[in-house]
């Protein structure tokens with residue numbers, strides 16, 4: 013691999029100032045996307061700034077109505093955390109299906125959301141649960157966060173510190189994983205907040221989004237069969253060797269139907 | 279850069295370039311070649327080791343990330359005379375052909391058995407999603423893990 017400088021700051025201020033003083037700096041969280049990317053030569057930042065030592069990015073708290081998770085929390089921790097499993101099982105379920113076991117032991121929530129891979133799982137939760145993203149300097153509504161392919165509302169050098177997830181009455185996540193990579197070809201999270209339905213979709217488009225058309229139907233009738241009549245346009249959906257845009261649009265409906273079936277069985 | 283780490287109980291203070299991967303430290307600096315490199319793109323799991331008790335792909339960790347960590351490799355779990363129960367189960371069930379994936383499979387399987395109270399065929403297959411066997415001998419690998427899971431905890435070497 014090419015040579016780079018490696019830094020391990022112990023505060024957000026220090027991390028940001030390292031970033032600002034570098035010509036080409038990049039934050040490292042769990043590294044499960046970044047390190048393979050570096051090895052393949054797809055990115056070659058001069059300064060790698062490892063965020064693992066920053067206390068403010070760690071910790072999980074569960075309050076009435078809200079689960080607040082530090083950005084550096086690994087997927088396996090969310091999958092196994094007894095309190096999250098109790099109050100927000102949909103998130104443990106989602107985290108427990110990211111990649112594979114070894115990847116979940118290292119990969120972090122903040123890394124996943126900051127990277128905004130179109131096929132990542134966490135974005136479906138950020139959207140579907142209406143999460144709030146906290147950075148060192150401001151809060152960003154989940155609805156305003158994902159902008160485009162690998163593009164988010166984060167400014168250069170801005171660091172996600174934690175994400176707050178409101179706790180719905182009930183919710184379910186279904187994904188159609190790529191059989192080799194386990195990335196979501198399509199993933200749909202459906203959440204019921206006292207009768208108001210939110211639907212977060214990942215994998216289908218350039219970035220995660222709310223499926224408002226599906227929400228409107230489910231708000232009328234929370235029934236998987238109600239979705240059969242929904243016409244979901246595939247304009248702008250991803251088309252690649254794994255799935256065509258048309259197939260992804262179909263999968264969005266099927267995953268939503270299955271998630272609603274799961275919700276009704278809770 | 280300077281890193282210190284414990285590998286199979288032995289403490290090491292090393293000076294390595296920043297771009298060194300954990301698997302390079304294990305294989306090239308410490309000469310522990312039981313940990314394999316199958317793909318180098320973090321897909322195959324042949325490089326799986328334990329870091330602070332959890333499995334990680336050692337090809338996807340930088341030296342700086344493992345500073346202070348406790349690492350266990352396949353060499354650290356048993357000896358030819360005194361196999362770890364998971365190694366014994368792999369032998370018993372003919373769970374290896376060429377053996378290339380085996381160290382990674384065994385390290386992952388040990389974590390799986392430790393973490394999952396009720397392991398069944400499906401749970402083992404899902405748990406081994408990050409490990410690829412190019413000889414495709416999955417059937418016997420799953421058998422071996424289930425076999426080892428039935429060995430009582432007390433009989434398991436640490």
Ligand code: FES
Pocket residue numbers: 314315316317318319320321322323324325326335336337338
């Ligand atoms: S060599 Fe590390 S996953 Fe294949």
Ligand code: FES
Pocket residue numbers: 373374375376377378379380410411412413414415
């Ligand atoms: S036994 Fe040959 S790769 Fe698995």
